[in-house]
Amino acid sequence: MKSVDAHLADCLEPVSPLSPLSLQLLDALGCSLAEDVVAPYPLPPFDNSAMDGYAVRAEDVTGATEDSPVVLPVTGDLPAGVVSAYALTPGSAVRIMTGAPVPAGADAIVPVELTDQGIARVSVKAPVEVGRHIRRSGDDVSAGDVVLAAGTRLGPRHLGLLAAVGRDRVLARPRPRVVVLSTGSELVEPGQHLGSGQINESNSFMLTAAAQEAGATAFRVGIVADEPQALMNAIEDQLIRADLVITTGGVSKGAYDVVKEVLGRLGTVSFDAVAMQPGLPQGRGTIGPDETPILTFPGNPVSAYVSFEVFGRPVLRKMLGSETLTRPEVRAVCLGSFSSPEGKRQFARGVLSVEEGRYVVRPVTGQASHHVRALGDANAFIVVPEAVTRVVEGSPVTVMVLERRGI
Helix, strand or coil, X not given: CECHHHHHHHHHCCXXXXXXXXXXXXXXXXXXXXXXXXXXXXXXXXXXXXXXXXXXXXXHHCCCCCCCCEEEEEEEEECCCCCCCCECCCCXXXXXCCCCECCECCXXXXXXHHECCCCCEEEECCCCCCCCCEECCCCCECCCCXXXXXXXXXXXXXXXXXXHCCCCEEEEECCCEEEEEEEXXXXXXXXXXXXXXXXXXXXXXXXXXXXXXXXXXXXXXXXECCCHHHHHHHHHHHHHHCCEEXXXXXXXXXXCCCHHHHHHHXXXXXXXXXXXXXXXXXXXXXXXCCCEEEEEECCCXXXXXXXXXXHHHHHHHHHCCCCXXXXXXXXXXXXXXXXXXXXXEEEEEEEEEEXXXXXXEEECCCCCCCCHHHHXXXXXXXXXXXXXXXXXXXXXXXXXXXXXXXX
């Protein structure tokens, strides 16, 4: 059998990061930045008020108290969004709103709560120190600062920063377009009548969602019958919009497993028995005139999902230009015992948590490759090396973290 590491290397070999494109900000969400972004001007771009209140000279209100307020004439009014035409004269105040530019001559802002909110004249009931409630130009970002480095995976906070420094587009690697097909004449779309010998198709929903979570734009094609021409037509129709094709089902040694037959006509695809449990039968290669990468996963749902996490996710992360291709791993104490097949790397489903300041993991009940409920209960894989045949309760294990639920 082929090792997991060797198969992963073969899956990654034909894949390169996608070429960068100039993307509008919202289209760049989840994409990898392909340029250093430099601030063209400081943030804030000008001194502005952090409060609704009155711009003053701090020395003019030094002696202000509740019982003995300092009364100042109000010589102007500054809402946000206007260019200040005022220069504060000693012994006066300018009414100012949050975000408005601080007038020349002012060195502090008195919050409106510390005044009588006067319009022509204002009573100031407390002193303020120099610089109080003023946001200074450049105190967040200086002009010329690199605010985001190439390689950053863009999230909502990054898009806000890009907009704040005036960028409406950014050079980034686009989301890979992934097409997911599920094969099997026994499959029925959820919501339809389930006849004798039929099962609801679930793999394509799971894999499409997994691809989206990994950062791809994923398209679920749906069910393709175990008929060579139907499968060939379905794949050829989808190649125009695919950076990666993922199939599930039809890669074992059964008489009606047609994926092998069809893909041999469309490109160069290798099928191997990979030393892992679950997920033994695997395929990978390229198809079509553009040599589009393809991964073929088993039809059992747990096998399909494990295969995606071990092989599919790293391929997508490489396409995105990410430095981190795999899920994080931690060491944990196993709170259960179970056996593992010799010579295979097992990915046992478990629930990872923190107890008494340490990671612990509990194997879920139901480790068969069709146990979808147990898969839904898990938030981690217990990764058992090929040479280990028994995991004993209380022993340390390596755990692949799928989600931080409960941790």
